[in-house]
Amino acid sequence: MHFIDAKGILNGNNGHMGMNIYRGCTHGCIYCDSRSRCYQFAHAFEDVEVKQNAPLLLEKALRSKRKCCMIGTGSMSDPYMHCEQQLRLTRKCLEIVRDNGFGIAVQTKSDRILEDIDLLDEINRRSKAVVQITLTTFDEKLCKIIEPNVCTTRRRIEVLMRMKERGIPTVVWLCPILPFINDTEENISSILDACIEANVKGIICFGMGMTLREGSREYFYSALDKHFNGLKQRYISAYGNSYELVSPNNARLMSIFEEKCRTHGIMYRIDECFAYLNELPEKYTQMSLF
Numbered sequence: 642m643h644f645i646d647a648k649g650i651l652n653g654n655n656g657h658m659g660m661n662i663y664r665g666c667t668h669g670c671i672y673c674d675s676r677s678r679c680y681q682f683a684h685a686f687e688d689v690e691v692k693q694n695a696p697l698l699l700e701k702a703l704r705s706k707r708k709c710c711m712i713g714t715g716s717m718s719d720p721y722m723h724c725e726q727q728l729r730l731t732r733k734c735l736e737i738v739r740d741n742g743f744g745i746a747v748q749t750k751s752d753r754i755l756e757d758i759d760l761l762d763e764i765n766r767r768s769k770a771v772v773q774i775t776l777t778t779f780d781e782k783l784c785k786i787i788e789p790n791v792c793t794t795r796r797r798i799e800v801l802m803r804m805k806e807r808g809i810p811t812v813v814w815l816c817p818i819l820p821f822i823n824d825t826e827e828n829i830s831s832i833l834d835a836c837i838e839a840n841v842k843g844i845i846c847f848g849m850g851m852t853l854r855e856g857s858r859e860y861f862y863s864a865l866d867k868h869f870n871g872l873k874q875r876y877i878s879a880y881g882n883s884y885e886l887v888s889p890n891n892a893r894l895m896s897i898f899e900e901k902c903r904t905h906g907i908m909y910r911i912d913e914c915f916a917y918l919n920e921l922p923e924k925y926t927q928m929s930l931f
Contacts, residue, residue, distance in 0.1 A: 642689040650698035657919040659713040664690035669790040671864035678856035696733040703741040715748030744769035775814040778823040779831035801839035810842040817851035824888035843908030849894040850887040
């Protein structure tokens with residue numbers, strides 16, 4: 642990893658702001674879109690760029706705002722990758738969010754978030770905290786192949802259950818679903834059953850499939866060559882250089898997904914899920930002014 646002094650930390654509008662404390666990742670997920678060349682990394686993806694002044698920038702930014710809102714983190718780089726264990730920058734930023742009365746929506750694959758469950762609990766009691774967990778495969782062996790350097794699905798489900806015990810709402814990202822790998826009815830149903838047990842608030846799914854573009858495609862295909870003999874050629878034959886790779890099982894799997902969500906009262910419409918993530922209840926924004 643290497644350190645920089647960033648010029649800013651927040652982006653977005655007054656209704657919802659986002660931040661990325663780190664740039665790059667060490668989780669090693671074979672499908673990661675953030676590796677794409679369009680994001681113009683000037684350093685190796687695993688050589689994580691650390692915005693060492695993130696807490697100072699965040700505190701200054703939040704104190705200057707007259708109205709509280711939700712702060713999101715984790716959209717580009719996981720806030721709980723390995724270096725967080727040492728640096729604790731995400732924790733420091735959570736403390737600042739709490740102290741200034743803002744809400745937080747954290748997206749991660751890592752069980753390191755449990756080390757901050759106390760802070761998330763405080764924020765949720767004062768304003769609003771939402772924990773977002775990515776689940777892609779219920780198969781533990783497969784999980785270790787496609788997401789090799791982070792805790793497996795079983796542990797992430799334990800995180801969801803711990804949040805449920807604290808009354809902290811959760812949203813699951815059911816993506817990506819890799820064609821010919823984890824796009825099965827058994828996999829999707831098993832993940833959904835775990836979400837139901839964990840009482841998740843919503844599930845975000847953009848369809849059963851994945852996206853690939855320059856940079857991420859080469860890394861993904863290299864992983865296919867290593868772990869799935871002959872599968873790269875099947876991808877090339879089926880999709881060529883397409884950006885969107887829709888599973889041939891998409892219609893059937895989406896039907897299962899939507900039916901289970903409706904039956905169990907889980908939000909699944911994309912707009913509804915994002916509206917929930919971005920909304921800070923009015924009573925809290927009013928209280929913050931006094």
